Amino acid sequence: MLVFAAFQFDxxxxxxxxxxTPEKTGxxxxxxxxxxxxxxxxLKKKRASNESFWLIGQPDVELRQIARGEDKGKWTVEVHxxxxxxxxxxxxxxxxxxxxxxxxxxxxxxxxxxxxxxxxFPMAGAKDGWARLAKSLKAEIDQERIEAYRGxxxxxxxxxxxxxxxxxxxxxxxxxxxxxxDTE
Numbered sequence: 706m707l708v709f710a711a712f713q714f715d716x717x718x719x720x721x722x723x724x725x726t727p728e729k730t731g732x733x734x735x736x737x738x739x740x741x742x743x744x745x746x747x748l749k750k751k752r753a754s755n756e757s758f759w760l761i762g763q764p765d766v767e768l769r770q771i772a773r774g775e776d777k778g779k780w781t782v783e784v785h786x787x788x789x790x791x792x793x794x795x796x797x798x799x800x801x802x803x804x805x806x807x808x809x810x811x812x813x814x815x816x817x818x819x820x821x822x823x824x825x826f827p828m829a830g831a832k833d834g835w836a837r838l839a840k841s842l843k844a845e846i847d848q849e850r851i852e853a854y855r856g857x858x859x860x861x862x863x864x865x866x867x868x869x870x871x872x873x874x875x876x877x878x879x880x881x882x883x884x885x886x887d888t889e
């Protein structure tokens with residue numbers, strides 16, 4: 706087993722690590738995100754409950770092509786959750802969708818740069834997320850559209866030239882994880 710530890714993983718590096726499967730290499734490779742408190746000596750907390758390292762799995766996502774209706778031929782992505790290692794219990798816990806603070810969808814991922822074309826705030830309340838931004842900008846908002854951006858299912862979209870999507874989630878503790886899905 707080989708563990709890669711970083712404060713933040715570049716999407717390309719994360720993808721390269723994820724492609725190193727035990728079937729190909731005979732080893733297990735894990736990504737561990739380090740707590741930013743480790744950067745600042747005076748902010749380190751001495752409590753045993755603080756976690757210096759987090760191990761999070763890729764988001765559990767489903768990419769589907771729409772078969773009927775006005776959006777036939779377009780695609781949608783649904784985020785079902787994610788798994789993470791709990792160092793206190795030594796077990797893998799399921800991070801349900803109610804633990805996702807934000808997720809982003811790149812519908813034409815080039816393998817290097819994430820360009821979010823849709824951004825969602827599943828945990829956002831009526832006065833949070835997009836609604837708060839619209840109020841700050843004193844903009845008129847389509848309340849139905851705002852509700853759609855609170856969910857875990859994307860709006861219909863057309864694939865770009867790369868025929869690959871990327872989904873990046875941020876959980877309720879600020880831990881990020883990326884998953885890419887090829888359609889070909």
